[in-house]
Amino acid sequence: xGFRIIQKDGNARYGILDTKSGxxxxxxxxxxxSQATVKTMPPDVLKKIGVNAxxxxxxxxxxxxxxxxxxxxxxxxxxxxFDGIIFTDSxxxxxxxxxDLKKVTEEGIEFKSHIDGKKIFFxxxxxxxxxxxxxxxxxxxxDECPPYPVTYEYAKESLNLTLKWAERSKxxxxxxxxxxxxxxxxxxxxxxxxxxxxxxxGIERLKEFDFDGYAIxxxxxxxxKDYRERVVSEILPFYPEEKPRYLMGVGYPEDxxxxxxxxxxxxxxxxxxxxxxxxxxxxxxxxxRIKNAKYTDDVLPLDPDCECYVCTHFTRAYIRHLxxxxxxxxxxxxxxxxxxxxxxxMERIREAxxxxxLEKFEKEFFSxxxxxx
Amino acid sequence: xGFRIIQKDGNARYGILDTKSGxxxxxxxxxxxSQATVKTMPPDVLKKIGVNAxxxxxxxxxxxxxxxxxxxxxxxxxxxxFDGIIFTDSxxxxxxxxxDLKKVTEEGIEFKSHIDGKKIFFxxxxxxxxxxxxxxxxxxxxDECPPYPVTYEYAKESLNLTLKWAERSKxxxxxxxxxxxxxxxxxxxxxxxxxxxxxxxGIERLKEFDFDGYAIxxxxxxxxKDYRERVVSEILPFYPEEKPRYLMGVGYPEDxxxxxxxxxxxxxxxxxxxxxxxxxxxxxxxxxRIKNAKYTDDVLPLDPDCECYVCTHFTRAYIRHLxxxxxxxxxxxxxxxxxxxxxxxMERIREAxxxxxLEKFEKEFFSxxxxxx
Numbered sequence: 021x022g023f024r025i026i027q028k029d030g031n032a033r034y035g036i037l038d039t040k041s042g043x044x045x046x047x048x049x050x051x052x053x054s055q056a057t058v059k060t061m062p063p064d065v066l067k068k069i070g071v072n073a074x075x076x077x078x079x080x081x082x083x084x085x086x087x088x089x090x091x092x093x094x095x096x097x098x099x100x101x102f103d104g105i106i107f108t109d110s111x112x113x114x115x116x117x118x119x120d121l122k123k124v125t126e127e128g129i130e131f132k133s134h135i136d137g138k139k140i141f142f143x144x145x146x147x148x149x150x151x152x153x154x155x156x157x158x159x160x161x162x163d164e165c166p167p168y169p170v171t172y173e174y175a176k177e178s179l180n181l182t183l184k185w186a187e188r189s190k191x192x193x194x195x196x197x198x199x200x201x202x203x204x205x206x207x208x209x210x211x212x213x214x215x216x217x218x219x220x221x222g223i224e225r226l227k228e229f230d231f232d233g234y235a236i237x238x239x240x241x242x243x244x245k246d247y248r249e250r251v252v253s254e255i256l257p258f259y260p261e262e263k264p265r266y267l268m269g270v271g272y273p274e275d276x277x278x279x280x281x282x283x284x285x286x287x288x289x290x291x292x293x294x295x296x297x298x299x300x301x302x303x304x305x306x307x308x309r310i311k312n313a314k315y316t317d318d319v320l321p322l323d324p325d326c327e328c329y330v331c332t333h334f335t336r337a338y339i340r341h342l343x344x345x346x347x348x349x350x351x352x353x354x355x356x357x358x359x360x361x362x363x364x365x366m367e368r369i370r371e372a373x374x375x376x377x378l379e380k381f382e383k384e385f386f387s388x389x390x391x392x393x
Numbered sequence: 394x395g396f397r398i399i400q401k402d403g404n405a406r407y408g409i410l411d412t413k414s415g416x417x418x419x420x421x422x423x424x425x426x427s428q429a430t431v432k433t434m435p436p437d438v439l440k441k442i443g444v445n446a447x448x449x450x451x452x453x454x455x456x457x458x459x460x461x462x463x464x465x466x467x468x469x470x471x472x473x474x475f476d477g478i479i480f481t482d483s484x485x486x487x488x489x490x491x492x493d494l495k496k497v498t499e500e501g502i503e504f505k506s507h508i509d510g511k512k513i514f515f516x517x518x519x520x521x522x523x524x525x526x527x528x529x530x531x532x533x534x535x536d537e538c539p540p541y542p543v544t545y546e547y548a549k550e551s552l553n554l555t556l557k558w559a560e561r562s563k564x565x566x567x568x569x570x571x572x573x574x575x576x577x578x579x580x581x582x583x584x585x586x587x588x589x590x591x592x593x594x595g596i597e598r599l600k601e602f603d604f605d606g607y608a609i610x611x612x613x614x615x616x617x618k619d620y621r622e623r624v625v626s627e628i629l630p631f632y633p634e635e636k637p638r639y640l641m642g643v644g645y646p647e648d649x650x651x652x653x654x655x656x657x658x659x660x661x662x663x664x665x666x667x668x669x670x671x672x673x674x675x676x677x678x679x680x681x682r683i684k685n686a687k688y689t690d691d692v693l694p695l696d697p698d699c700e701c702y703v704c705t706h707f708t709r710a711y712i713r714h715l716x717x718x719x720x721x722x723x724x725x726x727x728x729x730x731x732x733x734x735x736x737x738x739m740e741r742i743r744e745a746x747x748x749x750x751l752e753k754f755e756k757e758f759f760s761x762x763x764x765x766x
Contacts, residue, residue, distance in 0.1 A: 056714065060721040064702070085689070085714040092690050093710055101706045316458070317465050329437070333474045337466055341429065341458040348433040348724060 021205065022232060023264045023285075027374050031256070031283040034373040037233075037264055039157040040202040041097060041105050042072075046264060047280045047373070049366045050075040050107055050288035051359055054114075055084070056100040059293050060348075060355045063102040069328070069356065070363040072104040075288045078150050078160075079111030079118070082140070083133050087153035095155025107288070108156035109268075110147045110209075112163045113237075124164060126181065144185040145192040148206075152196065156204050160235065161189035163209040168243045175213040182211045183225050190229040205232035207266060210255070213238060214247045219255045233264040233286075240269035240289075249278055256283045273302070273365060274391055277382050280369055292362045296354035299343045302361045306390035310354065315340045325388075328360035394578065395605060396637045396658075400747050404629070404656040407746040410606075410637055412530040413575040414470060414478050415445075419637060420653045420746070422739045423448040423480055423661035424732055427487075428457065429473040432666050433721075433728045436475040442701070442729065443736040445477040448661045451523050451533075452484025452491070455513070456506050460526035468528025480661070481529035482641075483520045483582075485536045486610075497537060499554065517558040518565040521579075525569065529577050533608065534562035536582040541616040548586040555584045556598050563602040578605035580639060583628070586611060587620045592628045606637040606659075613642035613662075622651055629656045646675070646738060647764055650755050653742055665735045669727035672716045675734045679763035683727065688713045698761075701733035 023046075027034040035046045051058045051066075054077040058066060066074070076096060081087060093099040096106055112129075115122060119131040119140075128143035144162045151159040163182040166175055186208050197203040208231035212218030226234060236255065239248050252267065259265050266286035267279050276287055292302060299311040303323035310322065321331035322339065330339075330353045342350035365385075372381035396419075400407040408419045424431045424439075427450040431439060439447070449469060454460060466472040469479055485502075488495060492504040492513075501516035517535045524532040536555040539548055559581050570576040581604035585591030599607060609628065612621050625640065632638050639659035640652050649660055665675060672684040676696035683695065694704035695712065703712075703726045715723035738758075745754035 055718040057722045345428040349430045
């Protein structure tokens, strides 16, 4: 288990991540399955689309249905009937963004459930336990995710806490899984907001704990795009070369190309699924708002260059009608296509890296794809 | 095109209905696809479930997206990508139940759209035109559907209007499709509330117009079950033997058995789909409310005797979790199973009639199935 880089094209890497539930190629995009389902998608369809890995969420699953239920059901793979690879986010980000009355101490985070107001206490050790009960293939450590913007002083203090928690996480993980055969991977998360020296200090410390992979956390929280790009391009050289690098919460095709070229291996984002449910889908020509009146009698598919089930069987006119009529099938069809689009994009990026023509593929892709809506 | 009775078992009939879009076996249950979609179900899944015929709706489709759009898209079969048989209800029932400010005259019905308040005027001829533009395989005539309860006098007057409209419908249909090869079927609708003599008078008059099939309308509108059963059992002997008989808006498995034994061939009902979306599913043991707390950690499938995709891949615990978490996939999985249950039930009823053992099958079915929840 671990990570193998098979081919490089500049700083971009084609690799294979081996986990207890099988192997998956990188660069990899993880659709989000926070509540043990990729919204609207049955798992047999996910496999048909080419989705071999998803990311679920410790915070959400702990609140509902509770890790004890998932464990009793034989783990999350059996529970949601998905035999691919399942990452789990630690829930740190969700505690900050969804829950009330957070109290952060060196010991952990106290917060109130956004569902029933129940008080909950997360420690680095506790979230490893929860992810273990869930049956995660790739666990994330508990971190503190500062908002944007944040002062240098706050970012530094927060980073120190994140690093202490990272160390405790790794120690606890090593004890818990010592000698176990099918053990999950554990990824550390780099923080430091937009301050490059803090991020560099953070990753240097994290490396000492020898994680199975390293994430860039705390981005895609509202910072300007050029700040995000600066962080990605300037901090990645300090990330361990031989370990997988995971840019959390990103993103758009243009972000993915930029980051892959800088050496990122893994992404996750709600974009394809959440946007699809509002009628905004990704196509080879760029984003398309299917609710737009001009599609009322459009006989074309969402994306004329796409070979997915939705694009080979339905017109824009029909899908627009379903959105106008508030039919559930609209959400299914739009999500299906957008996930297929991302899945196919990552496949073509991997192919391009293997054949050392990523720059050429990027140009080809953006010669058709328009970033403006 | 038309109807062939292949086998009888008592008054129950196994038959084949031939339409311009192919043939389908009866007794037949039509899932409801009012807005050109069976709610939550992609059409490839419908076919997998064994659904070969659905009923859509003139009222809904006229309001949205409009029959002109559907016609431009090549008809409803292409529009919703369903190559089975598509019935369309005339919309009479929906005008009464959904719209405001109805004004019924001998000429037709004026009403306001429940979507945007727009004034619309339906005549018997107009709804034939709309259904023709939609591309319906089996059209229903415009009728007046009186509520329950209603006085004898009102029911009689209303029936007379319905009969006048039926005559105009058939005349217009004959002119419109004269000499055409691929013509739809047109069904008349018997009314008369719970008054058997009115219903008998109605069906005798309808027969004169020589429809392709005859519906029993105006039931399942709140009347007691024994009234409904009395109407069905007492009026069916007056329905033409050689033509298909369609009991609209029914129903529960117990209603289906009762009606099939009295000679009904076709049913439609929102029950399997609408109830599924509230978490109430049909199983071989009876109805099951999956949101019930007792299913929190239940490893069984919705129906242990069912071989559908949902029952062979998911636990009650998972589906309950999806309902609790308000995940869209809950609606899909519950609908999938309930439609499969109805589809399989009708298949077994047809088998039983062919083998002249319907009574035996009914006993066997109810030895497991409990009507109480």
